Amino acid sequence: MMQKALSGWQGWDAPLATKPVVIEALSGGRTNCSFLVESGICRAVVRINAENSQSLGIDRQRESEIRAQLQPVGCVPRTLFASEEFLVSEYVSGRCWQSSDLEHKTNLENISILLKKIQSISLPEKIIKRNYLVYCQNYIQQLPRLVQALEKPFIDELLETAHTIDQGNWTPVISHHDLVPENIIESRDRLFLLDWEYAAYGHPAIDFLRIQGDDYSESDGPSIKLLQQGMDRLWCLLQEHKEGAAGGTF
Numbered sequence: 001m002m003q004k005a006l007s008g009w010q011g012w013d014a015p016l017a018t019k020p021v022v023i024e025a026l027s028g029g030r031t032n033c034s035f036l037v038e039s040g041i042c043r044a045v046v047r048i049n050a051e052n053s054q055s056l057g058i059d060r061q062r063e064s065e066i067r068a069q070l071q072p073v074g075c076v077p078r079t080l081f082a083s084e085e086f087l088v089s090e091y092v093s094g095r096c097w098q099s100s101d102l103e104h105k106t107n108l109e110n111i112s113i114l115l116k117k118i119q120s121i122s123l124p125e126k127i128i129k130r131n132y133l134v135y136c137q138n139y140i141q142q143l144p145r146l147v148q149a150l151e152k153p154f155i156d157e158l159l160e161t162a163h164t165i166d167q168g169n170w171t172p173v174i175s176h177h178d179l180v181p182e183n184i185i186e187s188r189d190r191l192f193l194l195d196w197e198y199a200a201y202g203h204p205a206i207d208f209l210r211i212q213g214d215d216y217s218e219s220d221g222p223s224i225k226l227l228q229q230g231m232d233r234l235w236c237l238l239q240e241h242k243e244g245a246a247g248g249t250f
Contacts, residue, residue, distance in 0.1 A: 001048050002035065005086045012080040012088055014042055022046075028096070028182050031056065031197065036091060043091035044080055049197075052242065055142055056235070057135055058197045060084050062128075066174055066199045073117055075193050092194075094187025101181055102211055111184065114191055115207055119173040123201060129172045130202035132162040132227060139234040143241055151237070158230035161223050165203060168220075175202030177231075179210045 002022065009019050020037035026045065034047045049060065060082070070076045081088040101107050136158055140148060148155065176183070177198040185192045205224045209216040216225070 001085060002046065005046050005048070005088065006037065008081065009039070012044070013078075014039075014044065014080045014090075016040070016042055020044065020046075029195070031058075043093075045077070045089050045091050047087040047089070049085055049087065053197070055138075056198075056238070057138055059200075060197070063087075063197050063199060067196055069121055069123075069174065070118065070196075073114075073121070075114055075118065075191060076196065077192060077194070092185055092187050092192045094185040094192065097181040097184040097186065099181050101184075102213070108211065110191060111211055112208065114193070115211075119204055121174055123172070123174070127172065127201045130175070130200040131166055132203075132231075133159060133166050136162050136231065136234060139231075139238050142238055147237060147241065154230070154233070158226070158234075161226050161230070165220075165223060165227055170203055170205075172201040173204045175200055175204070176207050176210075177202060179207045 006020055006022075009016055016039040018039050020039040020042075023036045023038050023043075026034040026036055029047075031050045031053075032047050034045055037044050037046050050056070050058075053060065064079070064082045067076055067079050067082075071078065076089075077092050078090040079087070080090060097107075102111075140155055140159075143151075176193060176196060177200060178195060179193065183194045185194060203224065205216070205218060205220050206228055208218075209221060209224050209228060
């Protein structure tokens, strides 16, 4: 797949004189494989999309749409090429945040300001609002029945919470949905947010709760926290199932 991605280099939105070469594999991705490539002075990141993207609730077309909407804000690397199979984006050199960075007041203020800018982006009239109940059900239905039975109390509570949130009176915004510190890069006094593949037009509180944790004090905090932690747990359960099935041990 990497050779296929590189073979189309002349169609990338970048001034390349020669075919890029792979410099190194990039660590940290939980879903896909990414590589740093180089052609002359131009560097880019090639992300090979996971084959089970759809089962994980990932919509590549929606991701591209949201990345395009974010370009004027300057918080995402520029997209050089995108398809269902891979994404090529501008390489951003900088320092990747760690959990400890979210303990500093200035950092929290800066990322909060950026999130407010993102959430102020005017959205097209015809968008698909994230239905958290359907999203969770997609994960649950892929789990073996034994796992579903063992996890029934957790699943029932999560589905009830998701349904309640879906029925709430909130306006959808661009939501990252996976805003962990590893997806935040500080470069020349600017913040870049990476890995928008789980992004959707979702609840405005979910990204703020991710970065503020227990300090998030809005009234919807407990239910959003339960939803967020529940979706994280479903993701882990599904990954464990897939890995176990591949190894014949599940």
